[in-house]
Structures are given as structure tokens and as C-alpha cells.
Amino acid sequence: MNAMTQADTVEGAKPTPAARWALASLSLSMVLPSLDTSIAHAGLPTLARAFDASFAQVQWIVLAYLLAITTLIVSVGRLGDLVGRRRLLLVGIVIFTGASLACGLAPTLGWLIVARAVQGLGAAIMMALTVALVADTVPQARTGRAMGLLGSMSALGTTLGPSLGGVLIASVGWQAIFLVNVPLGIISLLLAWRYLPADRPRTPRNKAAFDAVGTLVLALTLAAYALAMTLGQGHFGALNGILLLTAACGVGLFAWVESRVEAPLVCLALLRNRSLSAGLAMSLLVSTVIMSTLVVGPFYLARGLELDALTVGLVLSAGPGVAALTGVPAGRIVDRFGARRMTVLGLVSMALGASALAMLPARLGIAGYVVPMMSLTASYALFQTANNTLIMGGVSAQQRGVIAGLLSLSRNLGLITGAAFMGAVFALGSGVSDLIRAQPQAIGTGMQITFAVAVVLIMVALVIAGGSQVLARRFRGSEAGDTGR
Template sequence: MARAAGLRQLWHSLPLERFSTRENYIWLVVATVCIGAFMAALDASIVNVALPDLSTYFHSSASLVSWVLIAYLLTLATLLTLFGRLADILGRRPLYTFGFLVFIVGSAACGAAVNLPMLIISRIFQAAGAAMLQANSVAIITAAVPASVRGRAIGFQGSAQAIGLSLGPAIGGALIGLFGWRAIFYVNVPVGLIGTLMAAMILPKDKLQGHHATFDWWGTLLMTPFLVLLMMALTEGQSWGWTSPAVIGMFVAAALFLTGFIVRELSFRAPLVDMRLFKIAIFSLGNFTGLLSYLAMFGVLFLMPFYFERVLNYHSAVTGLILTAVPLGMTVAAPKSGALADRYGPRLLTTGGMALTGLATLMLAWTISLHAQVILIVMELVMVGVGLGMFTPPNNSSVMGSLPSSRLGVGGGILNMARSLGMALGTAVSGTVLAILLTAHGGIEQPGGPKAPWIPSTRVALLVLVGLSALAAVLSIFRVAGNSRPASGQSQESMPLEW
């Protein structure tokens, strides 16, 4: 009892004054959040390069082993909004800190897995910790950082997330080559311990409002199967057949669960997802264009490795290094874009960013060939990253800035859920178009087939991504400039979206 009381006293004494009283305290908060954003995003993509090794080690088919990745993405998409709402109720700081601990345990269990089912279950547990981190990262920054520099701060967070997503294959390939596949999971343990300590000692206390203590369990029970069924249909549609009874049944069931979820949310006084948030034009538009931006990025990141390895015969480690051109472009552009958005508003940057991504993808489509100049392709991938770096921070800042403070957690969860769905859609759409056109041109997806059919197939798939990027750019033109979040002197209770 005495020890428990001592731990509670220690927790309530945090954050440490040696950090919270510093002039640069808000940037310590941003740095702490960036660690979690990087780790959670890294493990969404680091497994890709390990799938062949896992298939050999566990003597399993590629489709079965792919659930090591699918289970992670499904769990993320399912839990992001749930944990965003819980953060509004319980506090962002404790949930974020606990998320690090869950992520560490899940990572260690993945590394110690003795069979494939244990690995998949451990990945679900790991993704639950990642969801606690991702659902809270933007909300913590929005609550802690002044509006005058919020765009820049979210730009750093967006860079950390994008770098984690895109560096996963390169880091995974290096670790597997040096230490084996278990290393890609064990590496999270020491980094996660550092993140846990930083979160406990640095993140600010939450200002909770007791009248938000009601939690929408029925909303959760309806939303979870909707997202799971939707993601399963999208990820398995290509292999099972889009017109198969199983896939059609999953889409129909997902639609029914979605209908039930919407009816529940509109009638419940404290919903998991406040549907009135979507009446805010900036919030709705920003989430949809954000989904399109990640669809375009993951479409490119899905297609180009096949081109490099099936057509140019590059090793997966080399492919991973080439793909770092995308996060390099994002790293350069995101902080500067956030700072410019603080001064000039989000419209020009979001529109120009997606237009640049579309142009760069169009150039990629016409550059690829049986003997392409790799330097030119690298430059175009950098442009893709720069465009996304220009778009993401202003978009996220405007979305979060449009919300009242008590809805930041659920708003951040929806924003991250849109990103996860964009990632899944990018893979599903690009993979489906590529597979259909390869068959039409007499090619095969497996190694050793003819190379020529890959060129027109990949080109058309890239052109689809160009069209979606252009749609995001056009929609961004209608974005309202600046933030709609109330100034610090305005009472939050006067906001129409408050309970």
C-alpha cells in the first residue's frame, strides 16, 4: 500500500519542473511525441521486407504470413478513434505513456515468437500500443503548443511519422541482414524505454472536464467490425476476387455496421465520434484530402519496389535505400511548410503540395522503362516527398485547429484513422490495378516472368494515383484559410460543438 501510494505521489509530481520550466519546453514536448510517432509508423512498414524470411522460417505461405502486416494495420485502424476518445476522458498524458509500455511488451513478444500465430497475436498487441501513441500525438501538440507555431510543431511530428513509414523497409533490410528477422522487433525495446521515461517526465498534465466521463461502448462495438470488415475486404479483395461472395459479403456487412454506427452516434449524448464534427468544412475536407494524400504515397511506395526488383533486378536492401528519397523530401519540406502555414494559411500550401505530388508521380509514370535512369527516378521520388511534406502539416494543423479543445483526442483519432485507411487503400488500389493489367499484358506477379508487361501496368497504376492527387489538389482550393479554433480568450463553453 505504501509503495502504491508512493508511486501515485510520484506520478502526480510529474512532469518534472526541470523540464516544464524551460523556455523551450514546448519543443521538448514535440520531441517526445515525435519518438512515439516515429516508432508507431516505423512498425507499420518495417515488416514488409521481412515477409519472405518469415515465410521460410515458419514454413508458411506468403498470403498467410502477410497477416503479420495486415493484423497491425487492422488493429491501428480499429483502435485509433477509440483511444482518441478515451484520451479525452482519461487524459492524453497517461494514455500516451502507457502506450509506450504496451508497445514495448508487444515488440518483445514479437521478437520472442515461436510460431506464426504467436507472432500475429503479438503484432496485434504491439499495434494497440501504437494506436495509443498515434491517436494522441497531434492532440498533445495542439493542446501544448501556441497557435502561432502550431503548424511548425505538427510539421516536425509529420516528418517523424513519414520518416518512420518510409524508412521501415530500409532499416528492416539492414537489421535482418545483420542480425535476423527478430531484430526488427527487439530494436523497439530500448527506444521505447527512452520514450516512456521522456513521456512521464516531460508531457504536460491534462485539463480534464468531468462531464465528459461517459463512454460510448456501443459505438465502439459497431465501429470495430465495420473497420475490420472494410479493411479485410480491401486487403483480400485482390486474392479472393472482388466479386466473390466472401468479399461482397464483407462489404455489405461493413455497410450495415456503418449504418448502425451512424444511427447510434447521432442519437447518443456522448458519442465516440461526434458526427457534428463533420459539419465543420475544414475538418471534413482535411480528413478526406489527407486520406487521398496517404493513398498516393503508399501507392507509390507499393508500386516502385516491384518495379525495382522485378524489372531492374535490384536487391530489396537497395530498393529500400532508394525509397528513402520520399522521406528525405518530406523531411526537408514539412517543417518549412508548417512554418509558412502559420503565416499565410493552409490553402496555397495544401493545393500546391498535392499538385506537386501529382506532377512528380506523372513524371515517374513516363520515366520508368526497361533501362530507366535511376538518378532521374530518385529525383522524382524526392519531389513526391516534397509535395507531401508541403501538404501534410498545414492540412493537419487546419483540421485540428478547427476543433474545440475537448474534442482534440477524438479529432486526432479520426485524422489518424483516415491516414491508416489511406495506407490500406493505396496498397489495395495500386495492387489491384497492377494485377489486372499484368494479366492483360501477359505478365505474372511472381519473380522470373517477362519484364516488359510490368512497364505499361505500373505506368497506368501510377496514372491512377496522379488522378487522385489532382483531386486532392482541386479540393484543397476550397479550403478556408487560417484556423477556425477559438482564440485563447474565447470560452470553450460557447462553442457549438461542446456538450
């Protein structure tokens, strides 16, 4: 599997019914990890009461899941390249579903946190290999649409999480926010087992060893960085500094290890590919900006515009809702007009949306917030679809898993960085230490400064995109000259 025929790559080629069911399987495998990223947030107050624990303690229910995904997603992507992506995805769905059952039956908080970490392992496998399997599932000419659909599913899971969690807790109990994954996981497993294309037979040429040392160093490095960005609830202290320094040293150690092992986890030569490294850098920057909307938005709406909790929730749902609705149309646009061009258009539109968020809410109130937010998230859907298509479209079959893992990692690191960095920018811009009691004018000033910084980050991404496209044109020109000679 899975050399595309010429008919498959023709514009407008349609996937078979089996391919559609396979894509449905991948979509469900993308929804579930995204759903569980956000659904647990709704249950934290209830879980704190159920286990008689502090907020700092129950926060580890969320952190354990996110840390497991962040630290393992590259490694499981590479493992999928070695043992078979379909095979490992099935294992990941089983792990995720079994851990969800363990979460729902947890008698103690410690049990629940450990089960959430195991659930994060399953989620990492599902997130990395779902993207990697797209090229094996749909015709090349429809890759953008498939990537757009997966982006919509991710946004849909994130959007549904808080509201679904609230309904399940109120009607059934906190256990239901985890047990709901069990029937969905079984359906996902059956669809994947029945419809995903079989893995290629392993030959002596592709039976590379798994880089255990590199995996351990990378996992510890990423864990140190993630903890540096999340511990302290926004207050950067000595422990955060030590963890950040540890992460920096870990990066150097990882590069040293990878340059000396026979079968590296991440081939460093891949990162010297300017197009790939540019795509990963842009993904990190843009995810940092998107996270700022989740960090700043609730404070600005509640304190800056003085809205009630229900209205805040409805307004906040507008952005993810638009992202969920625009993913598939964005994929069609990418297939029609090209991934490189749409990457730039998405970034330009994001810059305009972030600029409007910095200026309009203070003048127009809710409308001045909602309309630019919808524009920003729709543009993000276009950028993400185009960037994912561009990166994954140029990857060899032997490297799809690890590259998909790196792509998901760049997004996760951007979200973690955005929560810490953009949250600090917002607090400094507001000029107050306690945002809960800050005056509306101070919150408004912090909002303007935060999104001004967001515009700068997007402009940096645009510079990277422009440089990448210039290099790509030069490369194509040199290839044409070599062919002519």
C-alpha cells in the same frame, strides 16, 4: 492547461526548453509505431522459416498490427479526450513496449500474432494522441513546424524500418526487430512522464460516458473494410465482396447508433463541418496516391527498368528519405504563408510530380523516376503538414483526441485502399496476370496508367480544397457582416 498567452501566439514565439523536450517525447512516440509498420516486412522470410509457416500465415504478423491500429485509432482518440490525453498516452507506451517484449520472446507464431495485435493497440494510442497533444505543447504560431516534425518522424520510421530490420536480423536474429523497441519505449515513457503537460482536471461537465456500442460497431466495420482490401493478395473474390458489403452496412449502422446515444464516439455534427470533412477526404485521396508509389515502384524498377535488388532498394529509399528531410521545412513554410494556401500548393505540386512519373521514366530511365518521385514526396510532406495544421488548429480542446484519430484513420484507410485499388489498376494497365514475369513494356504501360489515375485522384482533392476554401471565405464574410451590424 493550456490556454495560450498572447505572447505565445505571436509570430516567431519560441517554445521553452521543457516544451522542446515534450516535443522530443512526441517525436519518439511517432517514430516507434511507424518503425514497426515497416520493420516487420524485412523479417517475414526469416519468420516463415523460423516458425515453419507459409507466407500467407506470416503475413498476419503485419496484418494483425495494421488491423488493430485501423480499427481502434478513433476510439482511443476519443478515450483520450475523456480520461486525459497524457494519461492515456503513458498507458499506450507501456502497452506498446510490453507487447514488443512479448513479440521478441514469442515461442509460437500464434503468440507472435496476438502480441502484434496488442502492440497495434499501443501504437494506435501513440499515433492518435501524439498529434492531439501538439496544441498543448507548442505555441500556436509554431504548430505547423511541430506537425512537420512529426511528419518527418513518421517518414523516418517508415524509411528506417526495412534497412534496420535487415541489419538486426543478420547480426542478432529476428527477435531483435521487436526487442529494439523496449529501450526506446522506456526512454519515450520517461520523457512523456517528465515533460508532457498535465491533463486538465475532470469536472462533472466533461465526464461524458464512453460510447461502447459505437466503438464496437465502428471497430467491426473498419475491420471488415480492411480485410476486404487486404485478403486475397490482390485477387478480389466472393469473400472480399461480402466483407465490403458488411462494411457498407456497418457505416449505416454506426451512423444510426451515433444519432441515438447520449455521448457519441463521433459527433455526426462534426462531420457536417465542411472544412473538417474536406480535410479528411483529401487525406484519404492523397494517401491512396502515395501508396501507389510503394505498390508500383518495386515492380517497375525491377521489371520495367530491370535494376538489381540493391539498386531497387536504394531508389525506393529516395522518396521516404525526402519526406523525412522536408517535414520540418514544410512546417516553417506553413507557419509563414498559411495552411490553406500551402494545402493547395502541395496538391498542385503533387499533381505535377505524378504527371511526370506517368511520362518521364520511360524516356529518362532511373533519373526520370527518381526526380519526379522526390518532387511528389516533398509535395506530400507539404500537403500533409498544411492539412494536419488546418484540421487540428480549428478543433476544440475537448475534441482533439477523436479528431486526431479520424485524421490518422483517413490516412490508414487511404493506404489500405491504395494497396488494393492502385495495385489492381497497375495489373489491369499492364494487361498481364503475372507481374513477376511481365515484359518491361507491359510494366511501363501499367506504370503510366496507374499514375494517370493518381493525377485524377489528386485533381479531385484539389476540387475539394477549392470548394472548402470558398465556403471558408463565405463564412468569414458572413461573420464580418454580423459584426458590422
